[in-house]
Amino acid sequence: MLLLRLSAQDLLALNSRRHMVAHLAARYRYFRGRDVSDSEREAWAESLVELAEDLVEAGRGNVEMVVECAATVEAPRKGDPPLIDVVLVGRHPETSQPSFQLVELKRWSMVTRVEAATAQVVRVPGIAKPKKHPALQLRKTFQLFTGDQGPLRGITVECGGFAYLHNATDDSVRPLLDTLAPTGAYEQVYTGDSRDRLLLDLRRHFAENGADSAAEQLLKAMNLRNTPLLDAMIRSRGEDTVFTLRREQKKVADSVLHRADMVLGDPGQPAASPDGERAVFIVTGGAGTGKSAVGLQLRADFEAAGRTVKYASGSRAFNGALQEQVGYKEQEFKERFAYFSNFVTLPDPPLDVLICDEAHRLRERTTDRYRPEEEWGKQPQVDDLLDAARLTVFFLDESQSVRPKEVGTESLIENAAAARKIKPLPYRLREEWRCGGSDAYIRWVRAVLGIEEGTTEWTPDGLMHVEVAESPQELEHIIRTEVEAGATARMVAGFCWPWTDPVGKGKGARLEADVRIGDWHRPWNAKGDSFRDNGRVPPSTKWAVHPYGINQIGCVYSSQGLEWDWCGVILGGDMVRRGDRWVYRKGQWCKDPESGVKRVRVPGSFDMKLREGTGSKEEKAEEFARCVRHAYHVLMTRASRATVLYSTDEETQAYLKSCVGDVQIHGLRPTWESLPAEAREPHRSSPKRKGHDTSPGQELLF
Secondary structure, three states: OEEEEEEHHHHHHHHHOOOHHHHHHHHHHHHHOOOOOHHHHHHHHHHHHHHHHHHHHOOOOOOEEEEEEOOOOOOOOOOOOOOEEEEEEEEOOOOOOEEEEEEEEEOOOOOEEOOOOOOOEEEOOOOOOOEEOHHHHHHHHHHHHHOOOOOOOOOOOEEEEEEEEOOOOOHHHHHHOOOOOOOOOOOEEEEOOOHHHHHHHHHHHOOOOOHHHHHHHHHHHOOOOOOOHHHHHHHHOOOOOOOOOOOHHHHHHHHHHHHHHHHHOOOOOOOOOOOOOOEEEEEEEOOOOOHHHHHHHHHHHHHHOOOOEEEEEOOHHHHHHHHHHHOOOHHHHHHHEEEHHHHOOOOOOOEEEEEEEOHHHOEOEOOOOOOOHHHOOOOEHHHHHHHOEEEEEEEEOHHHOOOOOEOOOHHHHHHHHHOOOOOOEEEEEOOOOOHHHOHHHHHHHHHHOOOOOOOOOOOOOOOOEEEEOOOHHHHHHHHHHHHHHOOOEEEEEOOOOOOOOOEOOHHHOEOOOOEEEOOEEEOEOOOOOOOEHHHOEOOOOOOOOOHHHHHOEEOHHHHOOOOEEEEEEEEOOOEEEEOOEEEEOEOEEEEOOOOOOEEEEEOOEOOHHHHOOOOOHHHHHHHHHHHHHHHHHHHOOOEEEEEEEEEOOHHHHHHHHHHHOOOOOOOOOOOOOOOOHHHOOOOOOOOOOOOOOOOOOOOOOO
16 A cells, blocks of 8 residues: 655645645545545645655755555555555665655644653543554554565665654653653654754755665565566466466465365366366456456466466457467467357366456357358357356456447356356455556546546656647657657557558558548558568557557557556547537548548547447447447556547547646656666567567567
8 A cells, every 4th residue: 555656846746736635535545445534634734744845955855755655565464554654765875775764743742651650652632542652653664664574675775764743842742752762773753843953864864866766666665566467477488477466366366276176176186077066256356456467377377286277368469469478389379378259169078267358358149250150159158158167267347348249247247157056256356556556547547537436637646647748749759759768658549540451462561541630640550460561560469569569559459458658548539528528429431532541521439349239329329438438448547657648639638638737747757768777677578489470570579
């Protein structure tokens, strides 16, 4: 848990905009499930600002303030993990080692002893129960941060702590200062009288520069910076541990593995009857909660245990990127991975385990225009999957369903399982790890798009960055600059332009520049599974990870399930802001008189799949609006550091600017060059396995 990470000077800038307390309160409610007290709000508004102002006055405005955080994402015992008010993060001016100060902020103006013989417990006027000396609180936190399981374990750091009672005088809190007070690296107590000594000590603890680098180290040690999923898979070559599972993720994985032992028995013994006990898990969670990470880890664990297991997905883009990046040969990939449509013919005997990722993309039944109709599914697709294995795990996020014929929901799976007399075991993943771990950003996206209620004012939190470009040219410049510097990045757009088939035949075919905004023209990513334009255009399944993919615009279908450091998102005419509401529109095309190519005549959606809804006119309209909203939700949650937005519609562009506000706050734009070295972890290269199919002369993005 972490409520805010900003430098002292940025925290003051945020507070001047009157956003700080509201942001902290929203994050507190998200993590704790309850509203913060009025007294805590007042404490944030007063004490955090006081400390930040002191840092700036000491010439240490660059020092990072990590506000209300726990030492680890793992709770040390039942209940909420203990929080520290602030961790100050920087570099030590003499040793250049990371320097941390754990801070307890108190608004107390007076304390008295409970007993004359001790200063460890005191009374505070206005507070009924006796309070511990702040150093005792700091001792516990210090041990959590530096202990065997803490984020500062095993690394050389300068670490201490202090209590700051800015409303008190030395005389009014004498029991906290005398010789009977607790001692340790965390025993310092400062009051209003000793503010000059505090400023001096802040200069002694922290150098003027290097705070962002040390903060990045701390976030990684606290497991708040994730290794990108495909990088983790490359690191393991698809074997063994592919990801570090945390809290809810680990709970789900452990539960599935335990249940598998009960249902499937010992993998070393003869196989149980295919008509024996079965189990179904339904794991739900929003974008970036680690559904794919859990699924891929389970696949590796089951395979290592000798189980027959397959990992199925409804996303060609995700499967294609996975195959390309990890370096699986074609046959090797088919033995381990599949699509939902592959189970029309059931495996005999049934698999031990089938892991179904992106299950929100389930269809009513399997159809395939490339196969004769007699090979299509004869029953609902969910039944194909349930019949294919003795233990089935579904991962889904209903807010990422982007087509009318995608029917995957919790209730659909529950009903299909109940028909087999199976009671599914439900799990919910809540903690987001994509988008820099910024749940605030994901909630903001959902509020802006009208998916759920919430504030549409963006508050910078030091975890995720968002801005609005003035033009598509500016958006492209930002994204290309980041790629050239070493980051991963892509440009994506709503399906608001016709999509022309490649012009010409074979690998020499070229792409038409269908995405046209004024005099800015760019092509969509290529259709099909082959390279185009003599190797200069990757196929859609490799667009997300191939370096030449930066030259094309992706859509929701080529982006779903993937992530980059930066993502440029173009909102087209299918979803425009009019007054206080969104309006959803279907586009119309006409033929260009010179080229004969389809062009936009009326702005709107050109996704033909969204015109296939069923029901009344009102039901079709609502289904269309839902799919468009969800598509932009997917596109706007693909970045791990920064999202750049641009709308082709003038009123919508103005609305986005009003939501994002002024983003020119010092140090918050995480360009690759501005990031500390610790944050610029190079992306892994795909292994060149023998027989791996990569177009000659083409390097890979990661």
